[in-house]
Every structure is written in structure tokens, then in C-alpha cells.
Amino acid sequence: MHVDIGNVLDGTPSVSRDSLERLDETVAAAHERIESGRADAEHGYAALNLPETADADGIRAAVEPFGDAEAIVTVGIGGSALGAATLTEALADEDDPDAYYLDNVDPEHVSTLAESLPLSETVVNVVSRSGTTAETLSNFLVVRDAMEAAGVDWTDRTFVTTGEEGNLRNLAEKHDLPALDVPEGVPGRFSVLSTVGLAAAAIQGHDLDALLTGAAEEADRLSGSLFDSPAYAYGATTYALAQRGALTNAMMPYAESLEYFAEWFAQLWAESLGKDGLGQTPARALGATDQHSQLQLYRAGPRDKLVTLVRPREREDREIPETDLQGLSYLGGSSLGELLDAEFEATEASLAAAGVPNVRIEIDRVDERGLGELLYGMEAACVLYGELANVSTFTQPAVEWGKRAARGLLGGGDFEEADAVAEKTTLVVE
Ligand SMILES: O=P(O)(O)OC[C@H]1O[C@](O)(CO)[C@@H](O)[C@@H]1O
Numbered sequence: 001m002h003v004d005i006g007n008v009l010d011g012t013p014s015v016s017r018d019s020l021e022r023l024d025e026t027v028a029a030a031h032e033r034i035e036s037g038r039a040d041a042e043h044g045y046a047a048l049n050l051p052e053t054a055d056a057d058g059i060r061a062a063v064e065p066f067g068d069a070e071a072i073v074t075v076g077i078g079g080s081a082l083g084a085a086t087l088t089e090a091l092a093d094e095d096d097p098d099a100y101y102l103d104n105v106d107p108e109h110v111s112t113l114a115e116s117l118p119l120s121e122t123v124v125n126v127v128s129r130s131g132t133t134a135e136t137l138s139n140f141l142v143v144r145d146a147m148e149a150a151g152v153d154w155t156d157r158t159f160v161t162t163g164e165e166g167n168l169r170n171l172a173e174k175h176d177l178p179a180l181d182v183p184e185g186v187p188g189r190f191s192v193l194s195t196v197g198l199a200a201a202a203i204q205g206h207d208l209d210a211l212l213t214g215a216a217e218e219a220d221r222l223s224g225s226l227f228d229s230p231a232y233a234y235g236a237t238t239y240a241l242a243q244r245g246a247l248t249n250a251m252m253p254y255a256e257s258l259e260y261f262a263e264w265f266a267q268l269w270a271e272s273l274g275k276d277g278l279g280q281t282p283a284r285a286l287g288a289t290d291q292h293s294q295l296q297l298y299r300a301g302p303r304d305k306l307v308t309l310v311r312p313r314e315r316e317d318r319e320i321p322e323t324d325l326q327g328l329s330y331l332g333g334s335s336l337g338e339l340l341d342a343e344f345e346a347t348e349a350s351l352a353a354a355g356v357p358n359v360r361i362e363i364d365r366v367d368e369r370g371l372g373e374l375l376y377g378m379e380a381a382c383v384l385y386g387e388l389a390n391v392s393t394f395t396q397p398a399v400e401w402g403k404r405a406a407r408g409l410l411g412g413g414d415f416e417e418a419d420a421v422a423e424k425t426t427l428v429v430e
Contacts, residue, residue, distance in 0.1 A: 014355075027224070071098040084127070119157070190394075
């Protein structure tokens, strides 16, 4: 992973080279803390050990019975779905099993998918660390019911990744389902390079070893200085910019295959760093599309953001045919890749010209190795940012209130949060 922070040195807000050098002393101390947490496999820090601790052979063996699948449906939510989605969407090619994700409970979407799947040739990859997540279990029950209605033995088509205890573990034991363990000490948003994300990638036939090699190479670059570690350069720079008012971070990959990556990044960044009134709001964008959309705000809106531009240095290309269309002849004979790269560089320069801080992240290609570098690099950047901001990076207490309220509304218990729902202030305009 290559990180270019040159475009944060000027602009509004900006971080001077001197400031980064002063911050580097704190980065060194944070790196010591991170390395100590890794050495002791402490909760959260253990995620940064996954390049060594993930058992690729064990994952491949566990999913081997599903090698014939025509489709794979990952039933999970948050980090229990986004990791698998990021990997399978980024690496998908035409002869892979079709990949689908049920990470929401929109009845129309779930029904449409359940009714369109080749159920007898589909593997259902149910992922939940807790085994209690309402959306995941509800969707699983719906898909199981659809399989039974179609005369498909769901126990032959279901694979579980879960914690040591809970409903899913009980279900797997009761029906002798193939099951993998979610890794100890790894929060869901940091689990893409574990069973949680890799099982789906393995079912699709992707190279787990190359993914983990890319991650290991990024791990090897972690050092006591942000000037020697791409991941720490990104984590320290985004932290310093947030300290100076950049409270939004627009993640803008210039590759359709990285669109899910931006969604994965949003959970990682928001759920890890949004604590104690602090944090940096991740905005999901896509290049070049959002040059015709959100870029207006990025360039001319409030000076409260940075833009992260991500691209592969190499990509498959497609020529643009010659044309005599008035004023467009310059495009003919060029290529879509050249156009996309020109737009990437033009957007980067347009942000700099407007004084909007931006960071360029490049990987060699969107392949297993490049993805391993990028995903691990973002996780390490997030952990460093959390150390610098002195927040509890690996917890997510704020999400629990809504869960209790919803459960109370559905009669799942007596929760004061559900009572609070009834007390909503209303001012309806119709
Ligand atoms: O894997 P589980 O336990 O179903 O949790 C799914 C997601 O829900 C959260 O716990 C938040 O509610 C995330 O941190 C997690 O990725």
C-alpha cells in the first residue's frame, strides 16, 4: 500500500510537516502500545495478528463440501457481512458462484432474493459472533423456510461462523452443520481477514494465502514512525486533520470493485472512533461517479473534511473507439482506464487547488495481495488513530440502546428504551 500525504501539508485544515514530526513521537509510543497488545493478543489488538493466526487451510477444508455451489448468500450484518462482501465483490469474476448478501431486513429485498435463488445449488453462509443478532437470525429463518418450502434440505446447504455459544452455535450442534469459529478478541469490523470474511472468499475460490500475504507485508511495515509506515501515515494524518476540524473523511475509491470496501471502511472508522463526542464521519463516495455529485460539496462546502482517494496502479483496460463526435475526438483511441486515471488526478488536484486536504492511497492491483494490504492497512491506521485519540477503539456501546428499544417494541423484553419510543416529540407536516 502506498500512501501520499503531500496534499495535507497545505489547505484548510492542514497539517504541517513540523506538526507531523512532533506527532511522530506520540506515534512511536502508540506503536509500542499496539505491539504490546498484539504480543498479548489483547481484545482488539489481536485483529492485527490475523496474518499469522488465520487458518487458511482450516477454512478451505471447512467449506470444501460447498465447492459445487452456484450461489452463496452471506446472512449477517455489520462486520459479519461487510468483510465477506468486500472480498467477494472486489475479487469476483464471471465463473465464480454468484454472491449475495442479506445484511438488512427489508422484506421486499429478502423476498425477491429468496424467490430468485437456485436454492438447491446455494450455500447459505450464516455469520454472527453473538448468535443473537435479530436481523441475521430473522433472515436465516426466512431463507431456511424458503429452502424447506422448495424441498431443499437446508442442513446440506448451510454453513455457520459464530462464537463458542449462542443460538447459531446451538443450531450448528443440533443439526451437525459445518461451522467455523469467529476468532477470539477480534471485533466484527476488524474480522475480514479471519473466518468471518475468508470463508465466503474461499467458497468463491479466491487465494486466501495471497490475501494474508498482502496483510502480512503491511504488518511488517508497522514501525515507530509514521514516515516509515503507510498505515500509520494514514492513521496519524487523519487524526491530526480531525484535530484541526476535518470531522468528515470522504472515502472515494476509483474502482467499482472497491465500492463495498468504502462501506466496510465506514463501519471500521465510525464504530471504532466515534466515542466520547470524538470521531471522524466516513462518507462513502465512488470515483469518477461522485465527481458529478458530492465533489461540489467537497470543494465548495464547509472546510470540515478530507478526501481519501484510492486507486489501483494497474487495472484491466478498455479502449475508447475513435469518434468524429464534435469536440470528443480527443477521447477516441484513448481508454477508459486512462480517462479514469486522468479524472482521479484531476480531482485530486482540484481539491488541492481549493485547499481541501486529500490523501492518495494506491495498491498495485485490486487482487488478493493488494486487498490484503489495503484492508490490513486501514485496520492498523484505525487502531493507531484510536490510540492517538485515546478512545476505546474496540467497543461499540452506543449501538445497544436501539437494539433494546427494537426488542422491547417487538415484545422481546421489558426495556425502558422501548417506552422512550412512545414519547417521541412529533410535529407532522402532511
Ligand atoms: O456478529 P454479530 O454478533 O451478529 O454482530 C454483527 C454486528 O453488530 C455489531 O455488534 C453492532 O451491533 C457490530 O459490531 C457487528 O459487526
